[in-house]
Amino acid sequence: MTTLHSTSRLAALGGAALLALSACSASTASEPAPEAPAAEEAPESSAFPVTIEHEFGETVIEAEPERIVAIGWGDLDNLLALDVPPVGYFGALSEGLLPWAADQIDGSEPEFLGYTTEVDYEQIAALEPDLIIAVQGTAVDDESYRLLDEIAPTVARPAGMGGWQVGREDGTRQIAAALGRADEGEELLRELSAQFEAARQAYPALEGATGVSVITYDASLYYAFAPIDGRGAFLEDLGLEWPEAVRDQYDGTTFSVELSPEEVGILDGDVVLFMVDEPEYDPIADNGLFERFDADLIAVTAETRTAISLNTPLSTAYAIEHLTPVIAEALDD
Structure with missing residues (x-):
């Protein structure tokens, strides 16, 4: 029945x-651009520069980024979990932070820029980012990648993966590597596996x-x-x-x-x-x-x-x- x-x-x-x-879970963890939320436990400076290969080539990140914009609907979560809150983000299904993301905020909230499917390049540029993450939960193509990369160095999904096809592990690893926090990314995945x-x-x-x-x-x-x-x-x-x-x-x-x-x-x-x-x-x-x-x-x-x-x-x-x-x-x- x-x-x-x-x-x-x-x-x-x-x-x-x-x-x-x-x-059993350890933690799961036109106006002037707003100040970036403070990040915790910055990686060793020796982690940079880092070179990230992705679907549209490779991106060299010369120094630890301080003003990040998140494009994909999973990118915000990964940045917050790695203690690197962005200055702005595009969301998935609702405006504002979802409960698990809100729990990670200690200080000012990043700016909601709209929905992932409706990227506004002028809004992004106004935030003066030094890194753009477009990895998990986005279908960035050659043209949109070019426009993003003209604003700031942009890390996209791993090579060979189609739009919207980046899974949890690949997304976390790609973003963690771009931040010089590959070890922290692996720890996030281990903690989730334990849960x-x-x-x-x-x-x-x-x-x-x-x-x-x-x-x-x-x-x-x-x-x-x-x-x-x-x-x-x-x-x-x-x-x-x-x-x-x-x-x-x-x-x-x-x-x-x-x-x-x-x-x-x-x-x-x-x-x-x-x-x-x-x-x-x-x-x-x-x-x-x-x-x-x-x-x-x-x-x-x-x-x-x-x-x-x-x-x-x-x-x-x-x-x-x-x-x-x-x-x-x-x-x-």
């Missing part, structure tokens, strides 16, 4: 397991369960996110597996498997996560086939949905704490 769950129930699901997860391990230990039902993250815009098509995307990677890192029938349809190159309304039966397993706007969303109202599912159906909304979409160390740690108990409860039903 299908059971509906919502991440809005999280307030009632804290408990000892979440406290244990928190304990996933703690989650799997706290909730043994996760390991080997079948689950898939799905989005639909008007119920005419459904998209099952692959592990190449943050929404699929999160479940995989928790120990869940894709339903075999979905995996069989995946070609290994795209973000998702596209399904017609008549094909959604292959999504069935233990849990199905729906990326939606409203916590009351009922997939059965759109498609009666979901009523036949053995899987529990979970509506993932608001900050939790954004957290697994951004797929950064900071946002993923937030999702581990807030979404994992909901998935585990569904598996225990």
Whole structure:
């Protein structure tokens, strides 16, 4: 029998397991341009100059940057996690800082410049940056890269990766290297790996369960996110597996498997996560086939949905704490 769950129930699901997860995590850590927020624990000056290879060539960073602008929707998180707040940033799905990013701010907030898909080059230039980061969560192309690089040295996504295809580890490593903080970047990834391990230990039902993250815009098509995307990677890192029938349809190159309304039966397993706007969303109202599912159906909304979409160390740690108990409860039903 299908059971509906919502991440809005999280307030009632804290408990000892979440406290244990928190304990096992060390930290997850025209007008004049505004002053740059202070960075902590600056790298050794010997770290510079650094040369970063990327999709559009290579960028030499001669000295430790002090005024950074973040373009991609994951770039801000990585900079904050590395204790190097930018002077300005472009956001993903909302104006202002999301909870996990706000927790990293100690001092003045960086300036919100708009959305990643609508980059304003004049705004960027007005901030007088000495480095632009356009790595994770952006589709910068040759022309937009040229315009950015005319303003300040610009580091883009790793070579060979398409727009929007930079995952958590590649994004963190590329940005950390540009800041002369490669070791700190590796430490962030190790800490996050430890948090996933703690989650799997706290909730043994996760390991080997079948689950898939799905989005639909008007119920005419459904998209099952692959592990190449943050929404699929999160479940995989928790120990869940894709339903075999979905995996069989995946070609290994795209973000998702596209399904017609008549094909959604292959999504069935233990849990199905729906990326939606409203916590009351009922997939059965759109498609009666979901009523036949053995899987529990979970509506993932608001900050939790954004957290697994951004797929950064900071946002993923937030999702581990807030979404994992909901998935585990569904598996225990």
